[in-house]
Structures are given as C-alpha cells and as structure tokens.
Amino acid sequence: MSKLNATDVQGFVLRGYNMPHARFCFLHFQNAAAGRHLVAQLLGSITTGQLWDNGKPQSTLNIAFTFKGLTALELPLATLISFPDEFQQGMKDRASILGDIGKNSPEHWDALWRGADIHAWVAIHALTPETLEAQFAQLNAIISATGNIHLLGSQDAAALVIDGKLSTKEHFGYTDGFGNPDYLGVCRNTQPGQGKLLPDGTWAPLATGELLLGYADEAGELPVAPVPHILAANGTFMVYRKLHENVGTFRAFLDEWGARYGAGDAAAKEKLASKFIGRWQDGTPIELSPDAPDPSIVADPNRNTDFKFGNDLSGSRCPVGAHVRRVHPRDAFGFNGKLVDRRRITRRGMPYGPQVDPTTPQDPATLDSTDRGVVFMALNASLSRQFEFVQQQWISYGNDAHLGNEKDLLLGTHLPGEKFSIQGDTNPANPPLFCANLPNFVELRGGDYFFLPSITALAMIAMELVDPR
Numbered sequence: 001m002s003k004l005n006a007t008d009v010q011g012f013v014l015r016g017y018n019m020p021h022a023r024f025c026f027l028h029f030q031n032a033a034a035g036r037h038l039v040a041q042l043l044g045s046i047t048t049g050q051l052w053d054n055g056k057p058q059s060t061l062n063i064a065f066t067f068k069g070l071t072a073l074e075l076p077l078a079t080l081i082s083f084p085d086e087f088q089q090g091m092k093d094r095a096s097i098l099g100d101i102g103k104n105s106p107e108h109w110d111a112l113w114r115g116a117d118i119h120a121w122v123a124i125h126a127l128t129p130e131t132l133e134a135q136f137a138q139l140n141a142i143i144s145a146t147g148n149i150h151l152l153g154s155q156d157a158a159a160l161v162i163d164g165k166l167s168t169k170e171h172f173g174y175t176d177g178f179g180n181p182d183y184l185g186v187c188r189n190t191q192p193g194q195g196k197l198l199p200d201g202t203w204a205p206l207a208t209g210e211l212l213l214g215y216a217d218e219a220g221e222l223p224v225a226p227v228p229h230i231l232a233a234n235g236t237f238m239v240y241r242k243l244h245e246n247v248g249t250f251r252a253f254l255d256e257w258g259a260r261y262g263a264g265d266a267a268a269k270e271k272l273a274s275k276f277i278g279r280w281q282d283g284t285p286i287e288l289s290p291d292a293p294d295p296s297i298v299a300d301p302n303r304n305t306d307f308k309f310g311n312d313l314s315g316s317r318c319p320v321g322a323h324v325r326r327v328h329p330r331d332a333f334g335f336n337g338k339l340v341d342r343r344r345i346t347r348r349g350m351p352y353g354p355q356v357d358p359t360t361p362q363d364p365a366t367l368d369s370t371d372r373g374v375v376f377m378a379l380n381a382s383l384s385r386q387f388e389f390v391q392q393q394w395i396s397y398g399n400d401a402h403l404g405n406e407k408d409l410l411l412g413t414h415l416p417g418e419k420f421s422i423q424g425d426t427n428p429a430n431p432p433l434f435c436a437n438l439p440n441f442v443e444l445r446g447g448d449y450f451f452l453p454s455i456t457a458l459a460m461i462a463m464e465l466v467d468p469r
Helices: 032-043 067-072 085-093 129-146 247-258 266-277 323-327 364-369 383-395 455-462
Strands: 021-029 059-065 120-126 149-158 236-245 350-352 373-380 420-422 433-435 442-452
Touching: 021 032, 021 067, 021 129, 032 059, 032 067, 032 120, 032 129, 032 149, 032 455, 059 067, 059 129, 067 085, 067 442, 085 236, 085 383, 085 442, 120 129, 129 149, 236 383, 247 266, 247 364, 247 433, 266 323, 266 420, 323 383, 373 383, 373 442
Parallel strands: none
Antiparallel strands: 021 120, 021 149, 059 120, 059 442, 149 350, 236 373, 236 442, 350 373, 420 433
8 A cells, every 4th residue: 555545544643633622432332233333323423634624623533442342343353363462462461561560550540441341432622612512412422322332431631721822731841742753645744853864864754654554664564454454554553541640749859859950040940850851841952952942943843853862972962861862762873763763653642630820839749649641642553663662662761772770750660769860061050960769750540552443444343344354
C-alpha cells in the first residue's frame, strides 16, 4: 500500500483535534452480537481523517478496542493470535517490562482498570461542554437501545484556561504539545524538527508505516499486523495511560532545590524547572535559549522544534536526562539520528481534573490527593518497538544517555535515594547539580493497549466479515 486514503483512517490518528473538551468512555460487551450492533450503529458517525473544508465540526467520535474486546466480538481465532504479543497481553500484564512498579503497579490503579472488563474506548471531543453532553447523551441512547452493552466508566479531560484563554499547559505548568512526528502522506502543517534528520541538516517526514499498519516503515518493512491484511490496513495501536500528577510534591521539590541552584532566587528556580524538562515553562527549548525563555521562538513554528543535541553531548545547554531529550534524543546518539527514527510516537494527551490556581498557596498533601493529571495517549504501529522501548529504555532507564539507572525525573518510578543529574558549564548561573532523593511526581492510575481499526475494518467487524484465510 502506498497512497494514503485519509477517509479510511480514523481522524484521531491523523490529526490532533485541539478541541478543549473530551470524554473517554469505556464499554463492555455482554455478547458479540451486541458489540457488533453497536459498531454498526456508530459507524456512520466516526470521524475520519478527511480534511475539514468548512472548519472544525462541533464534535468528533472515535472508537478502539482492547484485545479482550476483539475476543468478545468473536473475531476468528487465526486473526486474534496474529496480533502482536504485547497487544494480546495488555498493559497490565506487562507492568514489570514497562517499569510500572511500586505505586504505579496495577494493584494501585483505579478500580476501573484493575478489572479485566474493558472492551472498547469511545472518545468524544467537543468545542463546548454543551456539545460534549449532547454527544454523550446520543451515545448513551445507542447503548441503551442496543442492550447488553455496559458503560463501565468514563474519563473527562479539558484544556486548562490561563488568563481567560485556552492553553496547552498541563498542571505542573509546562506548555505541552510540541514535536509530534511528520509522516509521509499525512496532510498536516509540517515543522522542521518533527520528522527525521537528513544528512544535510534538514528534516523529512517519517515513513507512513511508523504510524499506520499496511505501509512500509523506516526499515522498508511492513510492521507486524493481524490478518487479514484489510483488517490491519490504515489501523494503528494506541497506548492509553491515566497519569496522576502530584502537583504539591512537584512544587515543594522545585522550591527546595531551586533555593540551592545558582543564585537561589526566582530566576534560578525557573531555570531549574527548565532543566527538568528541556523547555522553559512557556515552551522555549533550552537547547536554543539556555539562559532565558524566548517567546519569539515559541511563536515561530520554523524554530520551536528545529534543534539538535549532537553539538551538546555534554548536556551543558540541555541536560542529557531532560525529559524532551529522553523521549526524542534526535542526533544525540550519533548516526545522524537514525537510531531514533524508529522509536517515535504520536501523542494525543489532555489534562484532567480541577485546575490549580498558581497564585494561591495550597497544602502539598491536599494538592497531591486531588484527582488531576494528564490522559496520555500515544499512537504507533508497533507497541513494542516504539512506546515500550521508549518507556523501558529511555524513561525508566538511563544507560543510552550514559546515566546508568537514572530515570526520567517526571515520569520515572523512583526508588528511595535516586537522583537527577544536571550538567553545568562555565557560566556561574548554570552550575552542575544533583537533585537527590527523588519523590514520585507522576503516578499511573490505569490504562491499556487499544487497536484503532480503519473505517473499512470497522464495517467488517460490524458485519462479521473478518476472514483470515
């Protein structure tokens, strides 16, 4: 397959909707007939990747299935066993591989995720709360009319409002949403730094098969996919993780170590926060502006993702363990970034939970106990080669960055006594620092692996036409 048919791909895969409100619904099928009937009823409403000639719709609808859901839909056994092993096992059974231990281990997840009952994810994105509720009511009506479908629970998410305006910030205060990859054939506004690095220093889109099944990937191969081919083509796999943010713990830690960093003033604290992530809190990449945020860079799509780490191997500008450098090392490992091109993922995250007033002091324990964080969703053609590799080797381990067992400061599951290293340079305002005794800033509250079929595949499932022969 070569030319991309966007009308056959679910829109959630090809574009970030950038709608401020969302509700993710989790369903259980009592029997296969009910599940297939539900898919048939929703099929005409599924948002595709077709371009919006008349602007954004008021809402969108998309659907995906766990392996248990596809089993409940009674797909043929030969089809089921052809799915990749990691998808068949599910996120819960791969907790030790992913570093989901301690407070992040499945026994501590929300009750919704501790069971084995989730069969489908149905996502509603909307421009207004009223539209969201109207679409949810329609979904509930279809579920009720179908019968033998249970809505096990739902998760609301919404963009934070800063100074009266919608923002792309999350609860720790960082601007999010930079740097999703460009893919060949996917129509979007491309930016330097989002694709793969070429020998002349420019950037090009990644192979389509790094995102979608049925297309060649960066190795010129077809990603591992289920049979029949038509079931897999134009589909992809989604990682869903509910990440609780301990905002009180993060603020207290930043206060403590900010007082020890550089001049120990507010500017030093702000710089330390930028070293944790690799971007200032307004989104300025510190590789481009290590000493101060620069709004002109953030506002310029030709600059805000166009940077490399190959000339900063010591980490004097951006620490080698900073979050953005861990998840996308670019050319830091040499070979002009070739070692990184096959580890890229597309993110679709949104904050959830009540917004924190940054101007009002609050008790850290109270902040931590409130249910807030980020719904992290990642899309990739290979769960093991892309998401699981990044999570295991670059988030939960530091050897590729010459950091031994050191983990990502924010997302790592920290054991007692673990540290975060910040390299320094000759600038007295940019000294080296070792932040010791890291607490856990983020806690996993549940999640699973999902398959997002194409529109064709959804129709095949609804009509019981999946045939692996």
